[in-house]
Amino acid sequence: MQASSATSDDERDLLAWLEDEPAESVADDVAAFRARFRPADAGRWTHGDLRVLEAAAERVLDMADRLRPQLLAVHLPVPGELYEVSERVCGALLDVAGWFAERAVQARGLGGERNVLCLGGLGLLSGVFILSGLAAAPVPAGVWRQVHRLARAAELMRAAPDDPARCAYLRLISVAVSQPEGLTGRELAWAFEFIDARVLAVAGFAAGASAGSAASWWIDTDADLAPQAAARRPLPEDTARATQLWYFNPRPMAQKLGECVEWITAHMTAAELAGMDCEVEPLASEEGAFPAGLSSLEALALLRRLRNHWMATPVREQPRRQNQYMVQVCMGLTAVWELGCSGRAEPGQVHEWVVLNESPAGLAIMSVAGAQANVEAGVALALRRDPQQPWAVCVVRWIRSEMPGQIELGLQVIGLSFQSVKVGFRGRAVQQLAPALALPVMEPMRRHPAMLAPAGTYASRRFVFVRDGTGVYIAQARALGLDMQTQGVELFQYEIDPYPI
Template sequence: MPAPETVSEQLAPVMAWLASEPADDPHAELSALRVHVGRLPEPVAGGASLAQCIDELEMRVLDVCGRLKPRLLTAALPLSHELHAVAGELVEALLELADKLREVAEATRERWRPARRADPLVLSARALGLVREAFVVAAMGGSVTPPGLWLAAYGAVEAGGGFDALMAARPDTPASDALHSLKRLLALSVLQPESLTARELAWANDFLEGIADEAILSREALQPAASSFWIDPSEDVPPIATIRSAPPATAGLVHFSGYGASRALVGQLDWLKERIAEAEAVGLERDGELLEPDASGLPVGLTSVEAVSLLKRMRDRWALPPNRGQARRAYQYAVQVCVGLRAIWEVARSDEASARISEWMVYNESPGGYALMSVEGAAGSLSAGMAVALRRDAGHPWSICIVRWIRSDSPGQVELGLQLVAQTCTPVTIGFRGGEERSATHALILPPLPALRRNQAILAPAGTYASRRFVLVHEGEHLYVAQARVVSLDMQTANVELFQYEIDPYPI
């Protein structure tokens, strides 16, 4: 019987490597792992030894995932050359191993096999879990979804019996596990991960473990249509929002909706907002006691204010995906850019801070924003939700924008999508009554903007807004001091918050 000997020879170096200790260097570990995944025999000849090897390879690649994610959590974009290379290799390793699990799942479903050593739905769920990890790692590093990822996900579903088998799953079965993994991946993708920071994305991924089952997957069109997406499993594309593009008359489409997940998180969002209000009233540490896991049931990793901001965006994007209301036009012209609220504040006070200014290239724009890319090689200081100012030249005022999305497919190369929030700004300092910090906070006054807000607004660091009333100080030709009150909180991101205000006619 020569077959077992041949298989043994093929698997011997793989098993010997698996018996060794993981390398401290993730790059070396991943390079070796991918070589050994490529040496695995076909499932028809693998047997129990192949299944054991795949199990252990899966544990090794997830170990690298666990070591790399903390580095991505704290890394600004663009990533360093070393971290970008390791993240890319990890994504490839996860997808290659997911593909191997898919092959084994397909083999176990063939009825003529004398022995079926594994449940294909269990293998499908594991493959989908690896694809989701690849999606998360790529997004945390600012990269676009790698080619083939969505076909890998849909292929893993088919290997487990197809979409219909998953949608008919009973609770607490391998099919329900695979369905949960798929819903979790789809729900993450429709959150527009390029608009989230790495910390927000990791938190959302953990949060979905508890509510992903509330999302719906169906062969029929779902209601409300405004919150539904359609999927063509034959194409390497993510779910597409129905309000952006009507589903084609194609057989085999699948429909997805995160509306149920949106409703499921409302209770936790309301609870957290109430606790924040109570904490402010009695002087508790808002970002400490409130998010103890036993008390909140929420993942760790974000402050209470950050969690509220993210939960609001998750609720809105699952319930009503944003739809582009203004046409984009292609342009190509250079602009001066200043990144970060504090840097904008300093440059707005004095253009002498030229070191804060770099040159970027606008490649399209609309009345509501811009898309631009770096031309000088951006340093690692960018993240979604931060403030950015741009202007044509020194003769123009600074336009103030918020980073809506960010992509970085190579070190030094960054693309930004910007939402315009003001055509000019005034640097001020503010201080809230009851605020946790006694020192004043640097902020920008933004003038009213037709169709967006009627009042003047303040753009300040995230977490600044602590009560209705605050003191505003402007140091211009004359010192101006006033007490103001917040009219509405219009925007919260991981980096900034924007609220409309009015001068208080009855100061205290």
């Protein structure tokens, strides 16, 4: 690509610096970048030598790539210094993406240059989404405005289904409508790699009011606004405005995921019969359809959740009321199981959190212990308000961290009490008992008792469970199907088998 103007001495100096080795620390590198590329001088980069802009993009993307493994390696909430570095790198990515968008608008008549600019800008904004998600931080203000601006400049409504810029845009939309705050860092990174042209080619994507439906998400490309679910937020009453919106329907993609779920299930069955450990075996297909990073079990759980989100928009059935009081929290299935066995918590096992709002089916809590939280989406926890009350069992549905050291969890209540048991399924190549929590009936959400066990425990219809108490209780039961599966736990209802064999 040719430069649009003669290269000045300043630009040659910038190119030399950008092409030199980066600072060893990402914090130092982003500080040096900020000193040379000030937002106030944006006009220089949108009208100057394009090579400078491209080199700047490579430099900030390199910062993001170096920061990503650091974020993946820590528990939430992210330590304050790392959180702040992530914010600064996201700011740099957003600024450079904005310069790409401005240049793309100017290059409307130059198809090749415009397409490269739009794709490059969307790649930078994808980096913002991933870093923000890994830190459980909100997406910075202005990101969606630039995403939509680049999409308009690329004229995506006229683009072919496999157009790279169209795929990059729809990938961002697809992740945004999948409740990314409910994904672990590894799941989020895997999803960005997995959602490719083969999946996105079948997505419903059109403009005009006639394209909308109850299953659609509407997109206001003139606003700094994420996709909005039609089932949650009605379309604008202004008919003229509604005709200018874009509409995205992920349901056809959910049907496509069914093929992937079937392939992984067959892969796991074959591995189980061969005596292999499918829970930790890396996932790979002959077609190369699955990226590295998740085991078969983890990928299966993630694809099922993505399919559920894409098939039907989750809508809160019961409003939450604001409240504020302290609760005790025991984090993790193993810790909760041990708590049920001993009847008392070990030192450091229980921490205090504050409830922000609640409903019969769930609540939101905030940590008052800062970096002691060590939590991720999909884990189980137990909480209670008063030592005289039984422990309620919950699953973490989403995580948000709007500032360093602070973390907020959205919880789904799955049991108002529990008992610690061990379960074993028939048909497993390796016969062993797994720790589980026996949960009572929870009307109207659950009409049968249930088991919460480590992910991968459920293997067949029949299983046995053992409960220690004043005596040992052993029973055979029939599982009634998998109700929930995350990367860490799974929930299934059951009934006592009246005809054990």
